[in-house]
Amino acid sequence: MSARTVDVAVVGAGAMGAATAWHLARAGREVAVFEQFEPGHIRGASHGASRNFNVAYTEPEYLAWLRDARTLWRELEAESDTALLETTGIVTHGRGRDLAAASDVISEGGFEAELLDVSAAEARWPGFRFDGPVLHNPGAGRLDADASVRAFLSGAAASGADVAWSAAVADVEVHGDDDVRFTVTDADGSHRVHARRLVCTAGAWTSKTLTGVKGVTLPTLRVTQEQPAHFRPLDPSASWPGFNHHPAADDPRTAWFAAPVYGMLTPGEGVKAGWHAAGPEIDPDRRSFVPDAALTAALVRYAGEWLPGVDATTFNEITCTYTSTVDARFVLERTGPVVVGAGFSGHGFKFTPVIGRTLAALASP
Incomplete structure (x- = not known):
């Protein structure tokens, strides 16, 4: 050899x-x-x-890394003459997180943060139904x-x-x-x-x-198959920031969620939404690439209840892997x-x- x-x-x-x-x-x-x-x-x-460049972290070390990452992404863009990071803003909502406290830490960490009530957020982004208050990070975006x-x-x-x-x-x-x-x-x-x-x-x-x-x-590294989907926006010209929705176990509106939800607009494909780390554990060499039917049904329900700006019945699913640690x-x-x-x-x-x-x-x- x-x-x-x-x-x-x-x-x-x-x-x-x-x-x-x-x-x-x-x-x-x-x-x-x-x-x-x-x-x-x-x-x-x-x-x-598409991936969210989400800055809604409360750990100072992650925020420091994000500041450096933003600089390095721009450096790579300049070197490659390719647009990679688009500033779209990201909105985070749901009673599963203390968003007022998060807003303060994010601001201290060098990223703009504003808290909006539900009516103000829905007036600005009518494609969403919000679970207020709503944390908006204008400097976040999509990769x-x-x-x-x-x-x-x-x-x-x-x-x-x-x-x-x-x-x-x-x-x-x-x-x-x-x-x-x-x-x-x-x-x-x-x-x-x-x-x-x-x-x-x-x-x-x-x-x-x-x-x-x-x-x-x-x-321990747990490998799962995840299955976000792209939903057809009803208004192709509408503005869509990235988004995160954190459920609360004691709220019947969100207690049924399979996990927190993340999403963003993927140009040319639709509004992407997915459960975060809810998929089944798999062997990467033996994947079926077939989405779990129960998770699909739950995601369609989510789109129907919380994303009024999309057609919840028209979507395309994709699969990917997560490799996750315990924490x-x-x-x-x-x-x-x-x-x-x-x-x-x-x-x-x-x-x-x-x-x-x-x-x-x-x-x-």
């Missing part, structure tokens, strides 16, 4: 792997990215045209996920990174602090790769890739020559350039 030597190997070319390669290559590191599927595949968590991944990878390649598609990684072995080896299988067969560092950003395949690797201990905190760790970025729990995409920067720093000597 032939062998190849690289400085840093990145396993997985989704958002986090692409951003890590971008930072490493721009810093002059030799980087090889290995992705088991083809470009633009739909088996993971990074595909699609183009597919275009973002392409921009990171193109930028990494322009700085010298090598990106290999349909190249599956297996048999990872640690041989020393600066020596990690693995097998890559691609169209030309199988070969061994020796790397000084391995950054695993394999998403739903993280546990499969690293189970049994000496010294590497992963937290929804990210795994960003290094053990010997192995760096792990995992568990982004359905809310990591907005932080992508900062996570890539963090993983690149962990992979440094």
Whole structure:
């Protein structure tokens, strides 16, 4: 079996792997990215045209990361000459969160926040029925996920990174602090790769890739299939900020929710809405890609009751994976020559350039 030597190997070319390669290559590191599927595949968590750049966090560290992420997204836009982050605003409502307290923390964290009553919010955005009060973050927005991944990878390649598609990684072995080896299988067969560092950003395949690797201990990573849908807006010219709706268990209007709801307008596709982390646990290699009928019915009910600006009967569902930790905190760790970025729990995409920067720093000597 032939062998190849690289400085840093990145396993997985989704958002986090692409951003890590971008930072490493721009810093002059030799980087090889290995992705088991083809470009633009739909088996993971990074595909699609829309993600919320939501700033409604009450943790100061997340808000600090969001400030940096906003700067880095704009830097990537300038480098790639591609629009990636559109400022649409995001509205958050529902009695499941203390929005007055959140507003204060968000303002202190450097993002504009305003509280509106239901009537004022519904007058401004008649496509919604609101569960007041309503937190509006005008500086929040929407990211183009597919275009973002392409921009990171193109930028990494322009700085010298090598990106290999349909190249599956297996048999990872640690041989020393600066020596990690693995097998890559691609169209030309199988070969061994020796790397000084391995950054695993394999998403739903993280546990499969690293189970049994000496010294590497992963937290529980739960992989689920999620199923947002795009609903047809009744007025194509209407303004749609992104949105989050947090149910209250003691409120019969929302107690039936499967989970909190998130959504946004995806240009050309409709108003996207989905349950956050409500899907069934799955094996990523054995997915049916068939939406759960009960969750579909509940989402249609949600659209009918809370989104008067859409046709709740006309929609297209998509599926994706979440890889979640117990507390929804990210795994960003290094053990010997192995760096792990995992568990982004359905809310990591907005932080992508900062996570890539963090993983690149962990992979440094």
